[in-house]
Amino acid sequence: MDGKIIVVTSGKGGVGKTTVTASVGAALAKQGKRVAVLDMDIGLRNLDVVMGLENRIVFNVVDVIQGRCKLRQAALKDRRIDNLYLIPASQSDEKSVIKPQNMTWLCNKLRREYDFALLDCPAGIEQGFKNAIEAADEAIVVCTPEVSSVRDADRVIGLLYARSITPRLIVNRIVPQLVEKGDMLSHADVVDVLSIDLLGLVEMDDAVVVSSNTGNPLVQQKESRAGMAFNRIAMRLDGHPDLPVEDPMAGRSFWQKVGKKLGRKNRTAKR
């Protein structure tokens, strides 16, 4: 197998990297791909909690790199979705125990075993970030419609381009009501400043919090708008690159609501 290594990064913390990694990984696995999600946040692991696998961890990614176990031993199979595996981070080590050359070795192993490997990058642009992007083929930059998040994402995009990795953008946590009132940056503003390919727009959704706490995959909840957005993002990553990006703002104005009732199709966002 010749899989793809995709790093999920943002610069700023708390914008939803872990949620994106877990959800996009689950969505890709639902489409029938063999997927590994790796927690690269050594020392502050939480991808296992979001996926509801925290009580099954025996080995972690540091054990794999230091030769204490095989890759397959550290990979935890998801309870609900076939073909989805989690390789957890170590909670007791520091980020410096992994060197960039270890990542090259690990990623080559992952490419042979899986169709997709999603790396959940730690916040910041230090050693942990450098490790995570070392051997990545692609990058997903997660950004919320906040000035601070946009600035950090911009910095990260510059660093990714410097490593010849072309990033794609997910704008997360859009609150259409606030955008409508002008109290939040619109996704168009964000895309305008960052000027990279848009992979998806994800609305703020209470189901995300519930899902993170229960470990119940977001992408299996049909009524969750965020879950559906992650499903479409996974389709764009695999096989349907031209699937139009749905604009969360579409259908919010009075006349558009009227139009919808009369059977007109939703507008789609400019890509």
Add this chain to the structure above:
Amino acid sequence: MMMGLHMSHPDPPVRLKGVGDSLWITMDASLPVEVLKKELCKPFERLRHQAVNARIILDPGEKALDEPLLEDLSTFLKNRFQVGRVSRPPAPKAPPEDASTRPDPENGWLYQTEDSLVIAGRVRSGQKVEARKHLVILGDLNPGAEAIAGGDIIILGTLLGTAAAGQPDNESAIVVAMDFRPTQIQIAGYVAAGMSSSAGKKPEFASLDNSRVVVADYTKDNPFKRLAWPEVR
């Protein structure tokens, strides 16, 4: 009186003066060798031991000093007065440029060879662009990015980051942007922060006015409109 006296006595054929760490001898190279040697003896006998190991420059004035004559005199001075190195005067500096080839001040741009920097693309957060003279960015300057120039900064795009023009002390420098929404502007040593953008989305420029950075509409108040003749910035 002095003048008349000087005129009545022609210049001696050999004159000596100290130049830096060497002795500069101006002589009339057209005289016969024997006469030259005799004339050279006069000042050197006065100097005596001071001439020992001295560096000598033989200046024939307007006339040419051919190689055998230089050789002959050099050997003579070394044997007789134990001088050090004997050489010709150093080649004169290149003559000043002819007026006809000098650039015409009214058409200065035809001869422009200055190091301005033109770049295309987006300058992202954490990136820094520096130019010795003017800086032109065909693209945007994002928040958190820096542009630094010795002259003007011209952004054919959106200015959202920090622009420092006229560094370190060019107070006539300006910052122009198609969409002017900077984090901070610096011109020479003056800083302006948190400038309120007028609506945005229109070309504006910042310049210094009485030690204050002021922003104006570029299309309305173009500072160069009134110049009589196009000139080099």
